[in-house]
Amino acid sequence: MADKKKKKKALDLDRRGMPKQPVDVRIRNFDEVALGYTEQLAIEEAKRCLVCKKPKCVKNCPVEIDIGAFMNVVAEGDFAAGVRILKEKNLLPAVCGRVCPQEDQCEMECALVKKKGELAIGRVERFLADWEATQDEIEVPEIPPSTGRRVAVVGGGPAGLTVAGDLIRQGHGVTIFEALHEMGGVLIYGIPEFRLPKRIVKREINYLARLGVEMITDFVIGKTRTIDSLLEEFDAVFIGSGAGLPWFMDIPGENLNGVYSANEYLTRMNLMKGYKFPDSGTPITNHKRVAVIGGGNVAMDCARTALRLGADTHIIYRRSTEELPARLEEIENAEEEGVVFQLLTLPLRYIGDERGWVKEIECLRMELGEPDASGRRRPIPIEGSETIMPFDAVICAIGNSPNPLIAQTTPGLRIGRKGNIETDDETGKTSKDRVWAGGDVATGAATVILAMGAGRKAARSIHDYLSSLPPPKSSAMG
Numbered sequence: 001m002a003d004k005k006k007k008k009k010a011l012d013l014d015r016r017g018m019p020k021q022p023v024d025v026r027i028r029n030f031d032e033v034a035l036g037y038t039e040q041l042a043i044e045e046a047k048r049c050l051v052c053k054k055p056k057c058v059k060n061c062p063v064e065i066d067i068g069a070f071m072n073v074v075a076e077g078d079f080a081a082g083v084r085i086l087k088e089k090n091l092l093p094a095v096c097g098r099v100c101p102q103e104d105q106c107e108m109e110c111a112l113v114k115k116k117g118e119l120a121i122g123r124v125e126r127f128l129a130d131w132e133a134t135q136d137e138i139e140v141p142e143i144p145p146s147t148g149r150r151v152a153v154v155g156g157g158p159a160g161l162t163v164a165g166d167l168i169r170q171g172h173g174v175t176i177f178e179a180l181h182e183m184g185g186v187l188i189y190g191i192p193e194f195r196l197p198k199r200i201v202k203r204e205i206n207y208l209a210r211l212g213v214e215m216i217t218d219f220v221i222g223k224t225r226t227i228d229s230l231l232e233e234f235d236a237v238f239i240g241s242g243a244g245l246p247w248f249m250d251i252p253g254e255n256l257n258g259v260y261s262a263n264e265y266l267t268r269m270n271l272m273k274g275y276k277f278p279d280s281g282t283p284i285t286n287h288k289r290v291a292v293i294g295g296g297n298v299a300m301d302c303a304r305t306a307l308r309l310g311a312d313t314h315i316i317y318r319r320s321t322e323e324l325p326a327r328l329e330e331i332e333n334a335e336e337e338g339v340v341f342q343l344l345t346l347p348l349r350y351i352g353d354e355r356g357w358v359k360e361i362e363c364l365r366m367e368l369g370e371p372d373a374s375g376r377r378r379p380i381p382i383e384g385s386e387t388i389m390p391f392d393a394v395i396c397a398i399g400n401s402p403n404p405l406i407a408q409t410t411p412g413l414r415i416g417r418k419g420n421i422e423t424d425d426e427t428g429k430t431s432k433d434r435v436w437a438g439g440d441v442a443t444g445a446a447t448v449i450l451a452m453g454a455g456r457k458a459a460r461s462i463h464d465y466l467s468s469l470p471p472p473k474s475s476a477m478g
Helices: 039-047 067-075 079-089 093-099 111-115 121-133 158-168 198-211 227-233 262-269 297-308 328-337 448-468
Strands: 150-154 173-177 214-216 236-239 259-261 289-293 312-316 340-342 345-352 358-371 377-381 387-390 393-396 435-437
Touching: 039 067, 039 121, 067 079, 067 121, 079 093, 079 121, 093 121, 093 198, 093 448, 150 158, 150 227, 158 173, 158 198, 158 236, 158 448, 198 214, 227 236, 236 448, 259 262, 262 297, 262 393, 289 297, 297 312, 297 328, 297 393, 312 345, 358 393, 435 448
Parallel strands: 150 173, 150 236, 173 214, 236 435, 259 393, 289 312, 289 393, 312 340
Antiparallel strands: 345 358, 358 377, 358 387
16 A cells, blocks of 8 residues: 555755856946856756645735746746746746745745745745846737726836736726936836846836836826825825835934945945946045945945945944844845944944034944833943944935825825824725825835835735726817
8 A cells, every 4th residue: 555655746945046246346346246047957946836725925916926927937937927927927037036024924834844944935025027138029918908997106106007007907097107317216216237237127117118007207196286286186195105215223413425325325336326436427436435324225235335346345333133124135235345343332432524424423222121012122231331433424324204295185095103194904995085105105114025026915905996886078088
């Protein structure tokens, strides 16, 4: 009887590594650090998927990708089918495959985790998107006949792009209004080239344009037009304008030259191509010693950017390594590249020279006490531990709030204590009729994939609303 028993397939617990640029090379360029899977690596990794009958990974994906299905076809070498499965739920797979924190979402719920054999879901997703870009023809789904209904999307970032993609495929007309001169929002101005190349973002955006999404840039809602004005022309409005108002620590010296918000610093480098000066038109100061305040992904992006521009770069963070909120991959990359971590350290004031430029930071040493409301151990000052360190630039990367412009120019829109637009968690509906919102403008600064998940929920609700309306008059069609 024993030989008739079905042999159980041995689990492959060897997660395939991602090739990267060598450290000594990448610290001198802004090219992408991670080089992506080869076809063979992608197939090998996909074969490790157990294709569970009740996959928890899908439940933990904000955009509900059928992970087992795309892994299954990649394992068979059918990459085109994998792309189709991905794009049923996610029109930005090349972006998500690079910047989505899969380790805290889908990968964390993988059945292999219990056996200590994590599956590299994000890396296979990235491979599929990059494979598609190498093909002569990119498949474009057939768009249904126009419903005659039109939706205005405010903000061309991940939430707005997701809403546009979902609604255009339902036959609704969609127009995106973007304040900056490039579509993409934080994907373009907030994430460095070495982590998310601009050509990747533009490729995904061009795909949406091919689906029929109209895109208007250099258009500031709240200045050029108001939300109420859009409601006169469109059947519904989605606000996905992000969180562009930077936070500072409110300590002495923040008005000194050389003290930047992360927003300003990254926008200068990314959207305005400061890292290409003098080939670009945006000059930057050649700082020698840079302090980045904060411990999240944005702080890592700022530090790794400054390092590539030749600065001795330090992360100043008031807690320890265990409490750093950045992705482990980004922390490891920063450490490999030579970023210095000044942990358990709190800035007290910035000290300037006679010309008004920052030259030093006075800091206080900290120790960790009991956990606070965030679940992390509370930092407690060590009395008498003040110290002064020389720096000629400071980048404050401690968070952002939504820009108040839309809130100030939109009567009837309920705003939360931190300036966020209040929405229904499941639908994205706001307090104002025919207006939805999602992403960082509703939650405060969060991840790209969470913004996309909010966009997906809002698009579903907007479609339900538009479908409940009587057919538009023929004069309103188009």
